[in-house]
Amino acid sequence: MNNAIDIRMVTKTYGTVTALKAVSLSIMDNEFFTLLGPSGCGKTTLLRMIAGFEDVTQGDILLFGQNIATLDPNLRPVNTVFQQYALFPHMSVIDNVAFGLKMKGLDLPTRTARAGEMLEMVHLSSFADRLPAQLSGGQQQRVALARALAPQPKVLLLDEPLSALDLKLRQAMRMELKQLQQDTGITFIFVTHDQEEALTMSNRIAVMSAGHVQQIGTPRDIYETPVNRFVADFIGETNLLEVDVASIAGDRAQVILPGGHAITCSTATHDAGRHHLSIRPERLTLVPLGAGMEAVVDQVIYLGTDLQVLVRLDGGTPLQVRIQNAARTQVPAPGSRIGLHLEEGAARLLAD
Amino acid sequence: MALRSVRHYPSFFSIAMLCLIILYAPLIVVMVYSFNDSPSITNWGGLSLRWYFDVFTGPEAPRFRAAAWNSLTIAVLAATIATAIATAAALAMLRAGKFKGRSLTFALINLPLMVPEIVIAVATLIFFTMIGFTTGYLTILIAHITFCIPFAYLPIAARLQGIDGSYEAAARDLYATRAQSFWLVLLPLMAPGVISGYLLAFIISLDDFIITNFVKGAGMETLPTAIFGSVKQGIKPNIMAISTLMLGVSILFVTLSYLINRKGRQSP
Ligand SMILES: Nc1ncnc2c1ncn2[C@@H]1O[C@H](COP(=O)(O)OP(=O)(O)OP(=O)(O)O)[C@@H](O)[C@H]1O
Ligand SMILES: [Mg+2]
Numbered sequence: 001m002n003n004a005i006d007i008r009m010v011t012k013t014y015g016t017v018t019a020l021k022a023v024s025l026s027i028m029d030n031e032f033f034t035l036l037g038p039s040g041c042g043k044t045t046l047l048r049m050i051a052g053f054e055d056v057t058q059g060d061i062l063l064f065g066q067n068i069a070t071l072d073p074n075l076r077p078v079n080t081v082f083q084q085y086a087l088f089p090h091m092s093v094i095d096n097v098a099f100g101l102k103m104k105g106l107d108l109p110t111r112t113a114r115a116g117e118m119l120e121m122v123h124l125s126s127f128a129d130r131l132p133a134q135l136s137g138g139q140q141q142r143v144a145l146a147r148a149l150a151p152q153p154k155v156l157l158l159d160e161p162l163s164a165l166d167l168k169l170r171q172a173m174r175m176e177l178k179q180l181q182q183d184t185g186i187t188f189i190f191v192t193h194d195q196e197e198a199l200t201m202s203n204r205i206a207v208m209s210a211g212h213v214q215q216i217g218t219p220r221d222i223y224e225t226p227v228n229r230f231v232a233d234f235i236g237e238t239n240l241l242e243v244d245v246a247s248i249a250g251d252r253a254q255v256i257l258p259g260g261h262a263i264t265c266s267t268a269t270h271d272a273g274r275h276h277l278s279i280r281p282e283r284l285t286l287v288p289l290g291a292g293m294e295a296v297v298d299q300v301i302y303l304g305t306d307l308q309v310l311v312r313l314d315g316g317t318p319l320q321v322r323i324q325n326a327a328r329t330q331v332p333a334p335g336s337r338i339g340l341h342l343e344e345g346a347a348r349l350l351a352d
Numbered sequence: 353m354a355l356r357s358v359r360h361y362p363s364f365f366s367i368a369m370l371c372l373i374i375l376y377a378p379l380i381v382v383m384v385y386s387f388n389d390s391p392s393i394t395n396w397g398g399l400s401l402r403w404y405f406d407v408f409t410g411p412e413a414p415r416f417r418a419a420a421w422n423s424l425t426i427a428v429l430a431a432t433i434a435t436a437i438a439t440a441a442a443l444a445m446l447r448a449g450k451f452k453g454r455s456l457t458f459a460l461i462n463l464p465l466m467v468p469e470i471v472i473a474v475a476t477l478i479f480f481t482m483i484g485f486t487t488g489y490l491t492i493l494i495a496h497i498t499f500c501i502p503f504a505y506l507p508i509a510a511r512l513q514g515i516d517g518s519y520e521a522a523a524r525d526l527y528a529t530r531a532q533s534f535w536l537v538l539l540p541l542m543a544p545g546v547i548s549g550y551l552l553a554f555i556i557s558l559d560d561f562i563i564t565n566f567v568k569g570a571g572m573e574t575l576p577t578a579i580f581g582s583v584k585q586g587i588k589p590n591i592m593a594i595s596t597l598m599l600g601v602s603i604l605f606v607t608l609s610y611l612i613n614r615k616g617r618q619s620p
Contacts, residue, residue: 053521073524080525086518090540099536100526151527 003062004029004155004187005050010059012045019045021211022059027155027189027204029064032181034190036198037208038234043191046208047157050189051080063154074103079153081161085144087132093143094119094128100151118146121180138169145180155187162197174201195235199223207231227268228351232278239279239319245272245349253349259315261293265347276350281308281322283346286332287339295319295340297332307331311340379599386592393587403593410590412582419578423558426493426574431554434500435508438549439542441501442509447517464499472499473566480567487569495567496557503556504549507613511545544612551609555602 005027012020020042027033035043048054050061052073061069068076079100087096094115101111119125122142132140141161148156158177162170178201181188192198198205199219207214207222207230215227226232233240246254246262253267255277269275286309295311298318302325309321309332321340323329332338358364386404390397407416441461445454464472476495480487519541523533539546561576568577575598583591 051521051525053524073521074527074529078525080522082518082522084516084518086516086522088519088522088537088541099523099528103523103527103532147526 002029002064003027004031004064005189006060006062006065007046007050008060008062010046010049010061011057012042012049012054013057019211023208023211023213025206025213025216027187029187030185032178032188032190032201032203034192034198034202034205035208036192036195036205036234037214038193040210041208042211043193043208044159047080047159047189047191050155051078051157052076077151077154079148079151079156081141081144081148081156081158083159083161083163085132085140085164087140087143087147089132092129092131093124093135096132096143097147097150099147104151115146115150118150119143121149122146137164138173141165141173145177149180149184149186153186155189156181157189157191159191160193161190162192163194170197177201199235207234209234225266225268225348226278226350229276229278232276232348232350237281237320237322239281239284240350241277241279241317241319242274243277243349244274248272252345255347255349257293257313258317259293259313261313263342263347264344265349266345267349269349269351271351276352277347278350279319279342279347281320283343284319284321285341286321286323287341289337289339291339291341293340293342294337297334297336297338299334300331311338313340382592383596383599385589386596388589388592391589393589393592403589404597406590407593407597412590415573415578415582416575416594419573419575422489422492422573423575426489426496427554427557429493430496430500430557431504431550433497434553434557435504435546435550437497438501438504438508438553439546441505442512446509446512447520461505462502465502469499469562473563476563477566487567488572491567491569492564492572492574495563496560499560499563500553500557504553507548507552507609508542508545511542511548515541548609548613551605551612555605555609559598559602 003026007023007025010020010023011018023042023046035046037043045054049056049069052068052071052075056069059069060067063076063078068078088099091099094112097118098111098115101114106114116125116128119128122145124139124142124146127135127139127143132143135143141164144161161177162173165173174197177188177190190198190201199222202219204216204218205222206216209230215222215231217225222231223235226235229240232238241258243255243257246256248254248267248270251266253265254262255265255275256262257277265277293313295313298310298312301308301310305325307323307325307329309323311319311321313319319340385393385396387399387401388397389400389402407413438461441457444451445458445461472495476491476498477487480491485491515538519537520533523537524530528536559576560574561580564574565577565580568574573581575594579591579594582588
């Protein structure tokens with residue numbers, strides 16, 4: 001058994017509120033795994049149950065094959081980086097980092113040496129004797145990381161650790177976290193509601209909504225082959241159109257766009273009828289009139305690296321198109337008619 | 353029209369002065385006259401420490417010394433025990449989650465603040481008599497512990513309420529047992545509240561008169577009851593000296609409690 005964590009049919013209720021409904025998922029060893037979902041979907045609850053801060057109402061949690069669902073948190077070889085860091089304010093930085101080692105019974109020279117190494121790893125050696133209150137938010141975050149990694153846990157849990165940082169620092173920390181995960185070889189379970197963060201850092205992502213896991217897959221899977229409307233809508237930007245299915249064969253479907261144009265797309269459903277179709281804005285290209293679909297340009301929005309072109313298909317269905325803002329790009333004039341090209345199979349038919 | 357500061361309201365100054373005089377004039381008179389070099393309590397006879405020496409060496413000195421010793425030991429014991437109980441109570445109220453009778457418990461802890469002291473005094477005396485407990489040092493101590501608990505509880509609970517649960521979670525996550533997480537993380541964070549509660553309980557015990565007077569039994573004196581007994585035979589200047597000394601101790605403790613609380617609030 002080489003799964004780091006197996007969540008088996010875990011349900012969590014608070015009184016009458018059901019926070020998680022029969023969630024099952026497996027996280028592999030040495031994986032950067034992300035729980036992604038909107039606020040209130042149960043990410044923190046799941047993480048806290050893995051850490052042992054919350055009782056499991058029903059189901060099992062296995063850590064490398066061992067059921068830990070009823071163990072006290074201090075008996076689980078799992079450490080947490082808290083959202084607000086929760087550094088002990090009355091202890092110096094080095095004492096914070098050495099705390100877990102002390103509780104594990106390591107002697108003073110060993111734990112001082114090890115805590116020193118950890119501080120070096122997060123580039124904070126010169127801050128060892130400061131109190132947490134004397135550090136910036138980004139530095140506190142690194143101390144929290146060092147503290148959680150020092151006892152060499154089998155799994156590291158991170159609950160939105162970057163959300164308190166400003167944008168620049170957040171982006172820098174993403175890379176650093178990812179690097180740290182690769183260097184240490186420890187399984188990371190990362191919680192976020194920021195899809196960009198999830199896409200850039202993760203090996204795999206579990207998209208959650210309302211206590212259910214909607215889809216588990218690599219960032220590419222999740223982005224390009226979402227299984228349902230929620231996932232397609234939540235990850236990135238997309239055009240969602242209601243379409244009629246003409247035919248389905250295997251993982252391909254023929255659908256009729258509003259306006260009458262027929263296209264071939266990949267499909268997540270095998271039921272005929274009316275479904276939602278997802279078309280990513282960057283998969284649409286503007287082409288000269290004549291071939292394929294036609295549309296009217298409504299508005300062009302300048303985004304710096306990109307241009308967002310809002311168009312309407314015949315029949316009034318709005319679509320957004322992303323084109324690169326390159327030197328040779330011809331900016332379409334609002335009101336003009338243009339052709340739209342969609343790569344074969346670039347659209348995806350979704351289950352509800 | 354611009355709102356005027358309350359300082360510019362008519363007769364603001366005179367009302368403020370009146371309040372200050374009512375509040376502090378008696379204290380100031382006692383403090384000043386405790387340094388009076390005259391056996392009269394009304395005529396000024398020059399500056400001296402005569403009555404302070406009298407407190408420690410005069411005819412009433414042994415009585416005051418015994419009473420002071422009782423007061424001090426009772427205050428230390430009562431404050432210590434009450435603080436321990438109040439800390440446990442605060443943990444149960446704020447960290448044990450919701451339990452049946454939580455509001456009732458809260459009311460019970462704070463009852464001594466609401467019930468008139470004389471009622472507690474009478475009830476305690478009757479209770480001790482009914483169960484055949486001989487009144488004396490121990491009854492005073494028990495009574496003091498009881499009414500000190502809410503005074504210790506309030507600053508401790510206020511402090512604990514401000515401490516996020518994630519510190520304890522972090523300690524437990526880092527392999528600390530329940531006990532280690534309390535002693536190494538939670539208690540140090542609660543310390544300002546605990547010390548402040550202790551000092552408050554100490555002062556409340558030190559200067560309690562009504563309840564002590566009821567439950568002390570014959571021959572037992574604390575400083576307040578000894579002073580009262582002495583005053584009944586006529587006010588002498590040594591009473592002013594001893595009162596000033598007690599006032600000094602009170603101010604010292606209340607200030608300490610305030611400073612510790614304020615320092616605690618700056619660093620969570
Ligand atoms: N102690 C609790 N008592 C009752 N309900 C709770 C409790 N903790 C969480 N919940 C509920 O469980 C659900 C999931 O909460 P959770 O904190 O796991 O969400 P989340 O996905 O972490 O959201 P966020 O992104 O806002 O942190 C929510 O509906 C929440 O209201
Ligand atoms: Mg959360």
